[in-house]
Amino acid sequence: xxxxxxxxFPGGVAxxxxxxxxxxxxxxxxxxxxxxLLERRLAEVPSNGASLAxxxxxVKADLAAAGRLIDLLPRLASIAGEPAGITSLGDLCxxxxxxxxxxxxNRPRLLLRRLATIDALRILVWFLRSRDPLAAPPRLLEExxxxxxxxxxxxxxxxxxxxxxxxxxxxRGEERGEDLFLARACIESDGGRLQLVERESRLVAxxxxxxxxxxxxxxxAL
Amino acid sequence: xxVLVVEDEPGAREAIVELVKELGYEASGVGTVADxxxxxxxxxxxxxxxxxxxxxxxxxxxxxxxxxxxxxxAVVVLTGRGSVRSAVxxxxxxxxxxxxxxxxxxxxxATLTQLSERHxxxxxxQNAGLPDPAAEGGLAGMVGRSAPxxxxxxxxxxxxxxxxxxxxxxxxxxxxxxxxxxxxxxxRRATRxxxxxxxxxxxxxxxxxxxxxHEKGAFTGADRRRAGTFEMAHGGTLFLDEVTEMPPELQVxxxxxxxxxxxxxxxxxxxxxxxxxxxxxxxxxxxxAVRRETFRADLYYRLNVFPLRLPSLRERKEDVxxxxxxxxxxxxxxxxxxxxxxEPGALDALASHSWPGNVRELRNAxxxxxxxxxxxxxxxxxxxxxxTDSGTAEPRPLVRDEETWxxxxxxxxxxxxxxxxxxxxxxxxxxxxxxxxAAELLGVSLKTVYNKLKEYQLxx
Ligand SMILES: Nc1ncnc2c1ncn2[C@@H]1O[C@H](COP(=O)(O)OP(=O)(O)OP(=O)(O)O)[C@@H](O)[C@H]1O
Ligand SMILES: [Mg+2]
Numbered sequence: 178x179x180x181x182x183x184x185x186f187p188g189g190v191a192x193x194x195x196x197x198x199x200x201x202x203x204x205x206x207x208x209x210x211x212x213x214l215l216e217r218r219l220a221e222v223p224s225n226g227a228s229l230a231x232x233x234x235x236v237k238a239d240l241a242a243a244g245r246l247i248d249l250l251p252r253l254a255s256i257a258g259e260p261a262g263i264t265s266l267g268d269l270c271x272x273x274x275x276x277x278x279x280x281x282x283n284r285p286r287l288l289l290r291r292l293a294t295i296d297a298l299r300i301l302v303w304f305l306r307s308r309d310p311l312a313a314p315p316r317l318l319e320e321x322x323x324x325x326x327x328x329x330x331x332x333x334x335x336x337x338x339x340x341x342x343x344x345x346x347x348x349r350g351e352e353r354g355e356d357l358f359l360a361r362a363c364i365e366s367d368g369g370r371l372q373l374v375e376r377e378s379r380l381v382a383x384x385x386x387x388x389x390x391x392x393x394x395x396x397x398a399l
Numbered sequence: 400x401x402v403l404v405v406e407d408e409p410g411a412r413e414a415i416v417e418l419v420k421e422l423g424y425e426a427s428g429v430g431t432v433a434d435x436x437x438x439x440x441x442x443x444x445x446x447x448x449x450x451x452x453x454x455x456x457x458x459x460x461x462x463x464x465x466x467x468x469x470x471x472x473a474v475v476v477l478t479g480r481g482s483v484r485s486a487v488x489x490x491x492x493x494x495x496x497x498x499x500x501x502x503x504x505x506x507x508x509a510t511l512t513q514l515s516e517r518h519x520x521x522x523x524x525q526n527a528g529l530p531d532p533a534a535e536g537g538l539a540g541m542v543g544r545s546a547p548x549x550x551x552x553x554x555x556x557x558x559x560x561x562x563x564x565x566x567x568x569x570x571x572x573x574x575x576x577x578x579x580x581x582x583x584x585x586x587r588r589a590t591r592x593x594x595x596x597x598x599x600x601x602x603x604x605x606x607x608x609x610x611x612x613h614e615k616g617a618f619t620g621a622d623r624r625r626a627g628t629f630e631m632a633h634g635g636t637l638f639l640d641e642v643t644e645m646p647p648e649l650q651v652x653x654x655x656x657x658x659x660x661x662x663x664x665x666x667x668x669x670x671x672x673x674x675x676x677x678x679x680x681x682x683x684x685x686x687x688a689v690r691r692e693t694f695r696a697d698l699y700y701r702l703n704v705f706p707l708r709l710p711s712l713r714e715r716k717e718d719v720x721x722x723x724x725x726x727x728x729x730x731x732x733x734x735x736x737x738x739x740x741x742e743p744g745a746l747d748a749l750a751s752h753s754w755p756g757n758v759r760e761l762r763n764a765x766x767x768x769x770x771x772x773x774x775x776x777x778x779x780x781x782x783x784x785x786x787t788d789s790g791t792a793e794p795r796p797l798v799r800d801e802e803t804w805x806x807x808x809x810x811x812x813x814x815x816x817x818x819x820x821x822x823x824x825x826x827x828x829x830x831x832x833x834x835x836x837a838a839e840l841l842g843v844s845l846k847t848v849y850n851k852l853k854e855y856q857l858x859x
Contacts, residue, residue, distance in 0.1 A: 202479030209410035
C-alpha cells in the first residue's frame with residue numbers, strides 16, 4: 178500500500194482556505210513564541226513582574242483560542258473542495274451507518290456533497306446521543322414538505338436546551354460547538370438548512386434541502 | 400544537544416532560537432535551505448527544526464540534505480497548512496516528526512526532551528547497538544530468523560526511533576500485537592506505558608469518553624471527571640488493534656486529534672497535548688475498507704505513514720522449528736513436566752502443515768501436543784493428531800455450512816454459561832481465532848465475542 182497521497186487541497190476556494198490557514202499560522206506562531214519569552218522574562222523581575230506576567234498569560238490564552246479556531250479552516254477547505262453529486266438521504270444514512278426509518282418509497286434524489294454530508298449527519302447523531310450515552314440512539318425521519326426534502330433527527334434521551342441556537346456558536350474551545358458549526362457549514366454549502374430545536378424537552382435537529390426541479394417526463398432532473 | 404532552527408522570517412526565527420535556548424539547549428538559526436546545508440556540516444546539529452516553506456526550497460529538502468550528509472540529525476518539520484500531505488510526506492521523507500503552527504511551547508518542549516533523551520542514549524551507548532537478530536533468532540520478543548522476518552526487523556528498528564505512526568497489517572495470528580510492542584520497546588518511549596485498545600470491542604457511545612476522558616457533568620451519568628486512555632498513555636504508545644472496526648464517528652475525532660496533536664475531555668474546553676506514538680493494526684484490507692467507505696481515506700493516510708506487513712507463517716516456514724522450540728520452552732517453564740525437545744517426526748509434521756492460523760495456531764498446536772505427549776520429547780503422533788484434529792489443512796470455510804463444523808457435546812442440565820463457553824471456544828478453534836468470523840457464525844457482534852472472552856477469561 179504505497180499509493181500516492183491526495184493533493185493538498187483540490188484547488189479553488191479550498192486551496193485559498195488552506196493558504197489562509199498557513200498565512201495566519203505564521204504570525205500567530207511568532208506572537209505566541211514571543212509572548213512565551215516575555216512571560217519567562219517577567220517571571221524573573223522582582224517587583225511588578227508577576228502581575229504583568231499574568232496579563233501576558235491572558236494574551237497567550239487569547240492567541241491559543243485563535244490558533245484553535247484556525248484549525249477549522251482545513252476542515253472547511255475539505256467541505257469546499259468536495260464536488261456535489263446526486264444521491265439520496267437513504268443512501269447517505271446507510272453509508273453513515275445510521276438507520277433511517279421508513280420514509281417515502283421513492284426517495285427524492287438530491288445534489289449533495291457526499292462525504293461532508295455523511296460527516297454532518299454523524300456529528301448530529303453523535304451530538305444528540307452524547308448528551309445521554311445510555312439512552313437509545315436518536316431517531317431519523319425523512320419528510321417532504323413545501324418543495325423541500327427534510328430530515329428530523331430526534332434525541333431519545335438527554336435534556337433539551339432553552340436556547341439551542343447558542344449551541345452553534347463558536348465559543349472558545351467548546352469542541353461540540355465547533356463540530357456543530359462545521360455540520361451547519363456543510364449543510365448550508367449545499368443550499369440546505371440546519372436548526373436545533375427543543376420539542377417536549379428533548380433536542381431535535383431539523384435539516385432540509387431544496388427539492389430538485391422535476392423534469393417534464395416525471396423524473397427528477399438535476 | 401545542538402539545535403538548528405531553519406526559518407525564513409527573521410523575527411520568528413530569533414524567537415524560536417531564544418526559546419530553544421531558554422529550554423536548555425544550544426541553538427542557532429538560518430533562513431534558507433542552502434545555509435542549512437552548510438550549517439549541517441559546520442555546526443553539526445543534533446536536531447533541526449525546519450519550516451516547511453523556505454525561500455529556496457522546503458523543509459523536505461532539509462530532511463533530504465540531513466540524510467545525505469550522513470549525520471544522525473533528527474529533523475522536525477514545522478507546517479502551517481494543517482493538510483495531510485505536508486505532515487505525512489515530511490515523515491515519509493524521513494523527518495523525525497512534524498509540529499503544527501501556531502507552535503505550542505509545550506509541544507516543542509516535549510519533542511526536544513524526547514530527542515535529548517535519545518541523544519544522550521546514543522552518546523552513551525555508542526555503537527553498542529542492538530544484538531544481531533539473525534544470530535539471536537529474533538528481536539525483542541519476536542522470534543524468527545527467516546529472510547522476511549529479518550526485513551521486518553530492519554524496518555521495525557528504523558521506524559521505532561521516529562514518532563511516525565505505524566500501520567501493521569498481516570493475517571490473524573501473524574504477531575501484529577507482538578510487533579507493536581516491539582516497536583514500543585525499541586523506541587524512546589519504552590519506559591512509558593504501552594496501551595492497547597481494541598477498536599472492535601469498544602462501545603460506540605462510550606468510546607469517546609473512554610479514550611479522551613470526560614469532565615464532571617459532561618453527560619447524564621458523568622458524575623466526576625475521568626481521565627481517558629489518551630491521558631493514561633501520555634508519553635507512551637497507543638496500539639489501535641483492528642483499527643478498521645473503529646466506529647465512524649470516532650474516526651472524525653481521531654483525525655482531528657492527529658491533525659492538531661491535542662484533545663479535549665468530553666465536555667471540557669481545556670486543550671491537552673497528545674504525546675503518544677500511534678500504532679494501528681488490521682488483518683483486513685485497509686485500502687478496501689477505504690474504498691467501501693467504512694474507513695476514512697484521510698485518517699488512513701495519517702495512520703499509514705509507515706506501513707509494515709507481517710508475513711504469514713507459510714511464507715517463512717523455515718522459522719517453524721525455531722518458533723516451536725520457543726513455545727515449548729515457554730510452556731515448559733510454566734508447566735514443568737520435563738520436556739526439552741521434539742521427536743524429529745514431530746517437527747516434520749509441523750513443517751508440512753500450512754498454518755492458516757499462523758503463529759497463534761502453531762503455539763496452540765505445540766501446547767496441545769505437549770498435553771498429549773510423555774516427556775522428554777513431543778511425540779510425532781501427538782503432533783500429527785493435533786494437526787489433523789483441528790482440520791487445519793482445510794482452507795477457512797467461507798460459507799456457513801454447519802455440516803462441516805465439529806460438534807460440541809452438551810448435557811441436559813448444564814448451565815447455559817458453560818454451554819456458551821464451549822460453543823465459543825470450539826468456534827474460535829474452528830476458525831483459527833478469527834474473532835470476526837466467529838462473531839458472524841454465532842450471530843453476535845464482534846464486541847460481544849470480546850466481552851465473552853474477557854468474561855470467561857479465555858485466551859485470545
Ligand atoms: N514472531 C513471533 N514470535 C513469538 N511469538 C509470536 C510471534 N508472532 C506471534 N506470536 C505469538 O502468537 C500469538 C498471536 O500473536 P498476536 O496476538 O500478536 O497476533 P495478531 O497478528 O495480533 O493476531 P490477530 O489479528 O488475530 O489479532 C501470540 O501468542 C504471540 O505471542
Ligand atoms: Mg491482535
